Amino acid sequence: MAGTNVVLTAGTMVVTVLICFLKVQLWRTQPSHKEDTLEREFRNCTKIFLDLGANRGTHIRKLFEPEKYPDAKYLQIFDRLFGPPTFRQQPSKVTGLCAIGFEANPRWRDTFSSIERAYRDKGWHVIFYRVAVSNRTGKAVFYKNDFNGSNSGWGFSRHKHNRERGRQHWMQGAPPVLVPIRDFGVFLQQLNATAPSGTRLMKMDIEGSEYDVMLELLENGQLCKHTLDMITIEWHPWLFRDRREVLAQDSFLRRTIQESRACASGPQADIWDFDDESYLGDGQPLPRPRL
Numbered sequence: 326m327a328g329t330n331v332v333l334t335a336g337t338m339v340v341t342v343l344i345c346f347l348k349v350q351l352w353r354t355q356p357s358h359k360e361d362t363l364e365r366e367f368r369n370c371t372k373i374f375l376d377l378g379a380n381r382g383t384h385i386r387k388l389f390e391p392e393k394y395p396d397a398k399y400l401q402i403f404d405r406l407f408g409p410p411t412f413r414q415q416p417s418k419v420t421g422l423c424a425i426g427f428e429a430n431p432r433w434r435d436t437f438s439s440i441e442r443a444y445r446d447k448g449w450h451v452i453f454y455r456v457a458v459s460n461r462t463g464k465a466v467f468y469k470n471d472f473n474g475s476n477s478g479w480g481f482s483r484h485k486h487n488r489e490r491g492r493q494h495w496m497q498g499a500p501p502v503l504v505p506i507r508d509f510g511v512f513l514q515q516l517n518a519t520a521p522s523g524t525r526l527m528k529m530d531i532e533g534s535e536y537d538v539m540l541e542l543l544e545n546g547q548l549c550k551h552t553l554d555m556i557t558i559e560w561h562p563w564l565f566r567d568r569r570e571v572l573a574q575d576s577f578l579r580r581t582i583q584e585s586r587a588c589a590s591g592p593q594a595d596i597w598d599f600d601d602e603s604y605l606g607d608g609q610p611l612p613r614p615r616l
């Protein structure tokens with residue numbers, strides 16, 4: 326009896342070790358979960374809107390529900406790149422239109438879930454990554470520069486500031502929060518490698534992080550038509566306390582873009598200084614859930 330028990334126990338141990346070993350091997354050979362997801366997510370996206378600094382998602386809503394945002398400046402860009410509203414409002418399966426938002430402000434987490442849910446019902450392919458874009462992946466301290474929400478969340482930044490009432494004053498009490506950041510150059514490289522070719526528009530309004538990200542995209546050779554058709558950007562040099570370094574980066578980047586030297590391997594992406602602050606408070610109702 327005792328002998329049988331020993332054999333059984335030893336057998337169980339061998340099997341357990343074997344299973345653990347196989348699991349580790351399986352885990353090693355599988356592609357990273359993120360890349361795998363990305364590939365599946367964007368396989369059918371021939372028209373992609375990347376919204377960097379999505380705030381509460383208003384630009385993505387302008388893309389799919391333009392009738393709720395009349396006269397918003399950005400609509401002309403959507404019309405030009407992705408077709409008229411009647412086309413865009415069809416399911417993504419038909420149009421190939423997808424939108425990806427990046428926003429780390431924890432304040433909008435539930436808003437994003439509601440939009441994602443309502444849009445899934447409409448067949449609109451939209452994802453919000455609850456991360457800030459940067460030139461590296463990890464964590465960073467951001468400041469809630471928003472006077473308890475009175476400025477609609479636009480001040481969420483790596484920089485402590487407040488620009489209310491037309492004057493700039495450094496806001497001492499802005500609460501810091503640690504947020505995940507994602508290397509956008511790497512993300513874009515993965516997207517470019519997995520999504521089908523088509524039309525790609527990127528909006529960048531990221532409260533001072535644009536210098537890090539644009540320099541990275543420039544170095545990576547990603548400010549090119551073969552990767553992005555159009556970029557709209559708002560520069561924020563005034564957010565920096567040490568102006569000298571950022572002003573040098575600012576004029577270097579703008580000059581390079583203006584002289585069409587930002588892409589060595591083909592035509593440069595169309596890059597515009599463009600900012601649409603309309604409907605900052607949004608407040609438009611979401612599409613009704615399907616019954």
Ligand SMILES: *[C@@H]1O[C@H](CO)[C@@H](O)[C@H](O)[C@H]1NC(C)=O
Nearest residue numbers: 364365366367368369418450
């Ligand atoms: C992509 O399109 C195919 C064919 O229409 C469909 O079967 C598949 O589910 C789509 N994938 C996604 C992620 O939408």
Ligand SMILES: *[C@@H]1O[C@H](CO)[C@@H](O)[C@H](O)[C@H]1NC(C)=O
Nearest residue numbers: 471472473474475496498499
């Ligand atoms: C924000 O609200 C808190 C608590 O209600 C208050 O103590 C604080 O003074 C407010 N801060 C600003 C900048 O309004």
Ligand SMILES: *[C@@H]1O[C@H](CO)[C@@H](O)[C@H](O)[C@H]1NC(C)=O
Nearest residue numbers: 459460461536537538540541
């Ligand atoms: C990110 O950008 C900052 C500022 O341009 C630079 O100092 C830093 O080295 C960059 N980080 C990486 C990983 O490239």
Ligand SMILES: *[C@@H]1O[C@H](CO)[C@@H](O)[C@H](O)[C@H]1NC(C)=O
Nearest residue numbers: 517518522545546547551552
């Ligand atoms: C993006 O993809 C296109 C075609 O798939 C390729 O020609 C181009 O080199 C890629 N861009 C980068 C920066 O890798």
